[in-house]
Amino acid sequence: MARRKVELSPERIRTVALELIDRHGLDAFSTRKLGIALGCEAMAIYWYYRSKEDLLDAVVDELVVSIARVVDEASTDWVGTLRAVAHAYRKLAHDHPRAFPLLATRRFSSASTFAFLEKLFGLARAQGISDRTSAQFYRVVSSYCSGFALNELAPQPTSLAHLKKFPAVAHVSKWLGEDQLDGIFEFGLELQLDALRASR
Amino acid sequence: MARRKVELSPERIRTVALELIDRHGLDAFSTRKLGIALGCEAMAIYWYYRSKEDLLDAVVDELVVSIARVVDEASTDWVGTLRAVAHAYRKLAHDHPRAFPLLATRRFSSASTFAFLEKLFGLARAQGISDRTSAQFYRVVSSYCSGFALNELAPQPTSLAHLKKFPAVAHVSKWLGEDQLDGIFEFGLELQLDALRASR
């Protein structure tokens, strides 16, 4: 048997898992298919992860870390940092559209998530922003980003048949199209960041 | 055999489906268990719905309709209507915490969704709000509500072990607790509605 050749590891497993989800979607993802992609039997995965749920948590973690990196590279200005995080979050949804719902649905209380929050809130405190304010705006902005990204990933095909029966929607639909998404996201985000600036 | 006695119907099926999801969660929901709850075989469901996905779409629809009703009862003021819808949306998440992720994840382009949007946008037009503005604020506010509700449904248990290692998070965590959710939701919502009022 060709054992010990594929060199399984937690990192490789979750990386290949993400690749598989990206390529074929969450529904099609199974431990058996992951095994094939890794070159091992499905059960070998269970040495590194207690369950499929555990593995998916690890995949989410990998994605969170990629956002956390943005905080390091950001300027010292907290508003700017929050903006950068918001954009990174949305970019993540575009880069991994089929994995993103995982991130939006799942509770994440892993160490790397905390490390991310620590950097973000540490920066806020260093700039004299009150804990209450930073907590408020973090929740508001992150909720907005999460919801917005999720919405744009599940786009309705603007059924023309329906539009005939719903004239008001027909009129407004011009401003609901995909070409408007960037602008509206920016609009809503800046609206919130303006309020943050004003609150100081 | 006791046929034709249980009186199956699309409405009953999707209602019992929602009950089952509410009680035991999405993961535990299966066509077989639904069959047992309905008093029929699993395959009988397929006479009324083409697939499990189809059925879940119908469940989502049922939930959307319950929100649409709010628009009828609302005052003529569009800002007030949008606020009422936002609150109804969050209330839905509290009333059906285990079904809500369906609503947030799934594309809904059903007739009842369009009927809802028609009422909402029709009201906006009647009050002279530009199509662009109503589209913008609808997307922003609905994204915010969706993301906020999803976040509060997946609460992290504020791991005390982690808090020792992350002092900034520990300080801020006071404002991130469940007791703050109502206030923060309101804060973020009004922040957006203020901007809507100001834009006129």
Add this chain to the structure above:
DNA sequence: GAGTCTTATTTTACAGTGTAAGAGTCGGCT
């Protein structure tokens, strides 16, 4: 009332799922 058609439901079957339990195989240790 007998025969046929339509609608509703069950039966049977299949390929696929997550994972528990145990068996097997290897490298490195004494």
Add this chain to the structure above:
DNA sequence: AGCCGACTCTTACACTGTAAAATAAGACTC
């Protein structure tokens, strides 16, 4: 050489969604 612990595979089980066909009951025609 023998053993141990770290890995991996094999087997098995209960459960999933649903295609295909069998079946039953009412409605409709003659």
